Amino acid sequence: MSIKLEHVTYTYSPGTAYEMHALKDVSLEIPDGQFLGIIGHTGSGKSTLIQHLNGLIRPTQGRVLFDGQDVWAEGYDLKSLRSNVGLVFQYPEHQLFETDVLTDVCFGPKNQGCTPEQCEERAREALRHVGFPEELYHKSPFELSGGQKRRVAIAGVLAMNPRVLVLDEPTAGLDPKGRDEILDQLKELHGTRGITVVLVSHSMEDIAKYVERIIVMNGGQKAFDAAPKEVFSHYKELEAMGLAAPQITYIMHALKEHGMDVDTSATTVEEAKQSILAALAERREKQC
Amino acid sequence: MLRDITIGQYYPAKSVMHRLDPRVKFVGTLAYIVSLFIFNSWIGYVISALFLAVMVKLSKVPLKFIVKGLKAIVVLLLISMFFNAIFTPGHVVFKVWIIQVTEEGLILAAKIGIRLILLIIGASLMTLTTTPNQLTDGLERLMKPLNKIHVPVHEIAMLMSIALRFIPILMEETDKIMKAQIARGADFESGNLIHKVKSMIPLLVPLFISAFRRANDLAMAMEARCYHGGDGRTQMKPLVYKKRDMAAYAVLVVYLAAAVAMRMIGI
Numbered sequence: 001m002s003i004k005l006e007h008v009t010y011t012y013s014p015g016t017a018y019e020m021h022a023l024k025d026v027s028l029e030i031p032d033g034q035f036l037g038i039i040g041h042t043g044s045g046k047s048t049l050i051q052h053l054n055g056l057i058r059p060t061q062g063r064v065l066f067d068g069q070d071v072w073a074e075g076y077d078l079k080s081l082r083s084n085v086g087l088v089f090q091y092p093e094h095q096l097f098e099t100d101v102l103t104d105v106c107f108g109p110k111n112q113g114c115t116p117e118q119c120e121e122r123a124r125e126a127l128r129h130v131g132f133p134e135e136l137y138h139k140s141p142f143e144l145s146g147g148q149k150r151r152v153a154i155a156g157v158l159a160m161n162p163r164v165l166v167l168d169e170p171t172a173g174l175d176p177k178g179r180d181e182i183l184d185q186l187k188e189l190h191g192t193r194g195i196t197v198v199l200v201s202h203s204m205e206d207i208a209k210y211v212e213r214i215i216v217m218n219g220g221q222k223a224f225d226a227a228p229k230e231v232f233s234h235y236k237e238l239e240a241m242g243l244a245a246p247q248i249t250y251i252m253h254a255l256k257e258h259g260m261d262v263d264t265s266a267t268t269v270e271e272a273k274q275s276i277l278a279a280l281a282e283r284r285e286k287q288c
Numbered sequence: 289m290l291r292d293i294t295i296g297q298y299y300p301a302k303s304v305m306h307r308l309d310p311r312v313k314f315v316g317t318l319a320y321i322v323s324l325f326i327f328n329s330w331i332g333y334v335i336s337a338l339f340l341a342v343m344v345k346l347s348k349v350p351l352k353f354i355v356k357g358l359k360a361i362v363v364l365l366l367i368s369m370f371f372n373a374i375f376t377p378g379h380v381v382f383k384v385w386i387i388q389v390t391e392e393g394l395i396l397a398a399k400i401g402i403r404l405i406l407l408i409i410g411a412s413l414m415t416l417t418t419t420p421n422q423l424t425d426g427l428e429r430l431m432k433p434l435n436k437i438h439v440p441v442h443e444i445a446m447l448m449s450i451a452l453r454f455i456p457i458l459m460e461e462t463d464k465i466m467k468a469q470i471a472r473g474a475d476f477e478s479g480n481l482i483h484k485v486k487s488m489i490p491l492l493v494p495l496f497i498s499a500f501r502r503a504n505d506l507a508m509a510m511e512a513r514c515y516h517g518g519d520g521r522t523q524m525k526p527l528v529y530k531k532r533d534m535a536a537y538a539v540l541v542v543y544l545a546a547a548v549a550m551r552m553i554g555i
């Protein structure tokens with residue numbers, strides 16, 4: 001049970017003056033239950049890449065496999081793929097259309113053929129998962145704030161009970177609190193429902209805390225594919241790609257240069273704190 | 289899918305045709321269309337086809353790209369040729385049931401076909417080599433005399449350029465929303481007509497909302513920059529005729545004169 005891309009190349013408007021190679025020979029595998037981050041500069045092909053994951057666009061070259069089956073083979077049920085792999089687009093609030101929040105979230109389950117009761121049950125569960133206040137369930141989605149709309153849109157995909165949830169910059173344009181709330185809720189979903197989560201972002205800081213693996217995209221190609229610590233250790237190369245490692249990485253490297261024996265692979269404030277305290281304690285011991 | 293329509297699209301390249309003043313290209317296109325109806329002999333069509341071929345060559349737009357744009361009108365072309373072939377009275381060539389094809393009809397159909405193809409290529413050559421902005425600029429300047437009789441020329445031109453600018457934006461938006469709804473299990477293809485119309489709601493509602501939002505934003509942005517219509521407005525890059533534009537006009541005059549002359553002496 002996994003998604004696999006084999007040598008995927010994607011070209012927009014092939015054969016015209018506007019030809020654009022958005023992906024070049026990308027291969028990757030997303031095993032079940034992983035919390036994966038995809039990072040890259042603007043225009044590096046992140047959005048193009050994730051649209052391959054649920055068969056929205058067909059690779060110009062290469063194959064996309066879901067559970068070992070080629071999704072573009074004759075007779076493959078793309079609809080079932082799309083209910084297994086839920087995709088939340090960049091600025092998903094632009095896709096809301098119903099008269100009230102609950103009905104809008106029901107749209108996905110309804111398309112899957114659920115009964116109205118099941119739809120509503122799933123919708124309520126999904127809205128709870130994203131922390132959407134119950135008293136607003138019957139409001140028009142167009143009267144909500146940006147962050148609330150975002151939650152409704154994410155719930156709309158979540159209500160389809162996907163096994164894999166792919167989110168394209170779910171926190172873009174949100175305030176820090178809203179951002180942390182959404183990411184924390186995703187983390188919790190990942191833990192409780194055991195779903196695979198793919199998180200697209202261009203901020204390392206955002207995802208360093210959550211993901212277990214990072215894929216760095218650069219100019220349509222995979223630049224790195226490793227655990228966060230490993231990826232951040234290449235912070236100089238990341239900078240050349242217009243990205244940055246978390247601030248902690250810089251601080252730890254600076255401390256190390258000044259002769260303090262700290263762990264430069266720390267990525268979160270908490271880890272850094274532990275490491276710095278340990279180093280300080282050691283130094284004190286030596287002095288005594 | 290939507291992107292395959294090339295009629296009216298701009299093809300970026302560096303060529304004489306691209307550099308010509310939009311007014312020249314607009315007048316030229318009109319003159320060319322007129323010439324297609326002045327010419328009434330095979331030799332005339334050969335001349336106009338050659339003329340167009342030279343223009344295409346000068347424009348550096350690949351022929352493949354132009355031909356692709358023709359695909360959209362194939363049906364229209366075939367229908368008009370078909371009706372011309374069967375409804376023209378004259379010497380009957382063959383007859384199927386009550387449909388009779390005449391010799392005159394076939395010739396007329398061929399002529400109509402040639403004219404239409406040349407006309408479409410000629411007109412699309414203008415849009416292929418002129419950005420929408422240049423085109424509306426050119427039109428505004430050409431129509432300026434109409435200002436005297438209180439035609440709001442500038443406003444019309446502004447409307448046109450905004451509309452042209454919005455086409456690709458809305459197409460992109462449609463594409464995005466469609467994908468987002470397909471990801472939520474929407475089905476835009478199967479089902480009967482009523483089902484299909486209904487399935488458009490999740491696409492149309494967000495599309496309209498986004499169009500209104502964009503229109504609103506644009507209006508606000510224009511107002512914030514003190515836009516107040518055409519009165520006293522100057523241009524950053526005013527259109528000025530260069531030598532090459534005069535040369536192009538000269539070529540046009542010669543070409544049209546030749547067409548008229550040939551028609552008069554009957555070849």
Ligand SMILES: Nc1ncnc2c1ncn2[C@@H]1O[C@H](COP(=O)(O)OP(=O)(O)OP(=O)(O)O)[C@@H](O)[C@H]1O
Binds near residue numbers: 020049
């Ligand atoms: N519909 C399209 N038609 C043509 N080119 C496109 C289209 N969508 C994207 N591109 C091009 O493909 C490249 C990759 O785009 P993509 O949207 O995948 O980038 P991204 O990594 O998601 O960027 P961002 O961080 O800004 O969302 C870009 O250079 C873009 O210009």
Ligand SMILES: [Mg+2]
Binds near residue numbers: 047048090168
């Ligand atoms: Mg993107």
